[in-house]
Structures are given as C-alpha cells and as structure tokens.
Amino acid sequence: MFYPESQVRVWLYNRPTDMRKSYDGLSALVRNKLEEDPLSGQLFVFINRKQTQCKVLYFDRSGYCIWSKRLEQGQFHAHAGEAHKKRLEWTDLKLILEGIDTRSVQQYKRYKHQQSGYTTEA
Template structure:
C-alpha cells in the first residue's frame, strides 16, 4: 500500500485495463485487509482517500480475478464495517 496517485492510476490503466480518468471509484485493499485506498478523478484532478483499521479487517470476500464491482451502498457499508449476510425468513405460525 505504498503507491500514491501515479502508482495507483498506473495499476488501473495497465492491470485493470480501465481509464482512471472516467470518474469511477477504484478501491484497493491490502492483503491483510487492514488498509484501504480509494482513487478517483474529478474535473480538477485526482483524489486519493485512505483508511487504516486499528482493529479488525475489512469484510470483503475474494474473487477469482481479484476484482469486484461495488455499488455506492456496498462501498459505504464496507467503509463503515457493516457486513450484510444472506438471511432466510421462515413462515411464522399465526393462531386464529
């Protein structure tokens, strides 16, 4: 997680084959899942946001490609440390 603006934008361009200037948010999490950096471009320049956890880990499941698409809600939940799990609702008995 030593990369800054140039290093992360080069990763987006060369590894992900995407344009870092398109306004998308690119989130990078280290192997230990304790640090996160987010890179995005505004009309006035690059923005880099970083967060390091003092305890715990970011809860994100790995994928085969190492990439995943997040919605804005998913990103907010990830930053806040909230993990949404699938749940199953069972029918309840209702007395007459």
C-alpha cells in the same frame, strides 16, 4: 466532492495492494490490471494484504484524489472471488468501509424504474 449515488461506478481491485502506492502507482494499476480509464471519474478501491488499510482513487475535474482509511482493529471484508476486479454498488462500498461483511448481508430485490423511450403528449 459529493457524488450522486446512482451515477458513479465503483470498482474493487481484488488483489492485495501495496499501500505505499500513491496517485501514479494506483492509476497505473487501474490502467494495466483493471483495464479501466483512471480519468473516467469512477471510484477504484484498493485493500492491502492484511485488509487493514483501504484507498479509494478517483479523478475529479481538476486532478486525482485519494481517500484513505486505516483500521485500528478488525479488517475490511471485501470478497470479490477470483476475478481481478469486481463492480460494487455505492452501498457496498459504504458497507465495506463501515466494517460490515457483505457476505452476511441479505439484499432483497427492489423496484427500479425503467426509463421508457416514449413521451406522453397531452
């Protein structure tokens, strides 16, 4: 399923995860460790100790889905610091999945349209 980039939230779990976990195990991690609702439709990213495997758990309208990726060479470069979870932008997730180290990427401030609370009348 395609997600609109601006509407989906992405959370990175910053602890090594056993990649043998599937739907129930990962949703339990979301509920207990990340303290988020796994049924919310948000994306939850898990990476193993060697940083060679990644799983993304989300819930669509009919059930849980898991995206999984295993690298043949290299590692995923996700740096969340000391926190158990880190909020990622959709772009950050795409960079991590492509193998780009997000610490070396320089991000510039962009204009973001603020929604106003008024309407214009003719």
